[in-house]
Amino acid sequence: MDYAFAKRYEGVEGSAIRAIFSLLADPQIISFAGGNPSPTTFPGEELARIAGELIARQGASILQYGGTMGTAALTEQVRGLFAAEGTVPQEGELIMLTGSSQGIDLMTKAMIDPGDTVLVEDPTFLGALQTFKLFQANLVGVRMDENGLDPNDLEDKLKAHRAKFLYTIPTFQNPTGRTLPAERRKAVARLCAKYGCMVLEDDPYAALRYEGEPQPSIKSFDTENIVVKLLSFSKTISPGLRVGAAYGPREVIHKFNLGKQGQDVHTANLNQAMVARYIESGVYPAHIRDNCAQYAGKLAAMFEAAERFFPEGTQLVRPQGGMFMWAALPERFNATQLFKTAVENKVAYVPGTHFYAGGGHHNTLRLNFTMASEERILRGMETLGALLR
């Protein structure tokens, strides 16, 4: 049979990262490629106990169908987390998700007809790029500098395109690790409101801050009700549980609800209940501090090794948190071509080109520092440095 697939799949070939993963089954490979949290941060003991207790005591409701908007218990905890940031969700403004990446899909589904414009940071999370492509969006990149997306370029792009929404990761951005300062966040909210463009604020790394001061969310500057903010537990509790949330205008969240009904009906009750109970138990802030202590040391090890081993002229971004370090090698280097040799030498990363809506930028690469031990980080960076010489 010659399958007549829908047009949305033309040119969509799957996440490059996930294809790269399949090369990494070899445990000898030191991988800076993934976006995985370290399994040493998972609160396995507590979650094992919580899961058993929840099913034993509330099995009749936990194992039954649930509501699409999410359980009351998790909604309450999520409301508390947003309230702690100074923005208090009202009735109908929250929906629980099967991982916050579902929010990228549902936002695009809610807003985008084929050909509609989505503004993206250039570079940005490639899973989001793939989602936008599957909805046949017109992708327009917004320039970034060392402080994240550039409001002047944003305004130029807002003027030139009737963009439906801007997708941004303002804190410890994937892939660059950059953080948008407060005054730019305010400018983003103001400019997007001025041009009638919504904002999808994806912020999965913000809790992983190792230095510097927390920045207010873009949502906190949202006087015109144009911002949908996503919340993830994947980087702070467990990605395998697939639990996240979205907070946005009631009318938009209602569309999320309709769009989610047909996808998975609701996020698994057990997973929602486990996250809710874990937060409720009060250990979440201390748990995040422990994770940060682990990751801060790894980031320091990687950054120092990059300064020591990478070629002169390399531009390094030292993030204040998150999971990724970004490097722009001098123009004569090609990180895309080097990838194969690196894997043969048992080190992996993600070539930066994959994160650009328009490709190119072959001198850039993304380095994850959360998975490998400090000792392996040092060794892997030394190998990469040697290959670059």
Add this chain to the structure above:
Amino acid sequence: MDYAFAKRYEGVEGSAIRAIFSLLADPQIISFAGGNPSPTTFPGEELARIAGELIARQGASILQYGGTMGTAALTEQVRGLFAAEGTVPQEGELIMLTGSSQGIDLMTKAMIDPGDTVLVEDPTFLGALQTFKLFQANLVGVRMDENGLDPNDLEDKLKAHRAKFLYTIPTFQNPTGRTLPAERRKAVARLCAKYGCMVLEDDPYAALRYEGEPQPSIKSFDTENIVVKLLSFSKTISPGLRVGAAYGPREVIHKFNLGKQGQDVHTANLNQAMVARYIESGVYPAHIRDNCAQYAGKLAAMFEAAERFFPEGTQLVRPQGGMFMWAALPERFNATQLFKTAVENKVAYVPGTHFYAGGGHHNTLRLNFTMASEERILRGMETLGALLR
């Protein structure tokens, strides 16, 4: 802000069933409206133990990101279940899902551009209708008789439309409870292959058989590799865990994989592992037999009550399994209008009109018999009968 939503949401107002659910918070209401399995069938004790053990012993992998295609353990169990039906999935032909309803979404995403035709049984599962509408499909109903969809009408519709796929629930169909006999299943596979139309075989109720002989799947007659078959654990283990699977041609499952990456990355590892371990433990067949014994008595109670209390001239479908009984009242009755009065009198059902692609059929209603006790079934049916007189 005046939100400029995507065209796909025009005229999509949410599942009527889910809106009806919100009316049913009152525990005094005897509900025949839902599609929920009875919580008395949930294997809560085993699942509580399994969940705790899995996290305690395999937390590092279970709490980590997983592959989009699903875990090896669940894939193996699912392969075994399909093999037991006489169809053996090959490499790349299976994907684990966040509930089998995700398979309806992913199939539509893979195949349908706006305006493309999906053939549906008339009436059919309304969650599927909503999904098809969100993809702006052209819905064409295929006539059913007491033995399910009519192959002659199917061929007429295949000739008249270049349909991308047929959506069918061949066993204990939702909403009618009807089962397609083997020779018609073979005809469906042959006719669809002849006209280049794929088949989405949704079969969540087949394991709940209370009498009669199991029928071969449409997939078992699939000589041309055009059938995607969905598998659900929602009706036999737990809907709240959101675990299902799809089995289809490798190229199509690859599109499911790409489409799922952006939605939820993967189905939660814990939920996949729980289902896999539960099946592996060997208790699944006996568990299903226990469920069937419970439900068979409830069906008998409801059917007898309908014969006794419903107006003369009512056409009743007595299913050999599943969760639903279907009734067509004499034409002068309007089950859609009666719904409000019924709820005021503490009985609920779903008006049949919601299940028809083109509406109408106000004399029909769907009655779920799995949730209420036999005593409440009798009382609820008596009330409905009185309201109809």
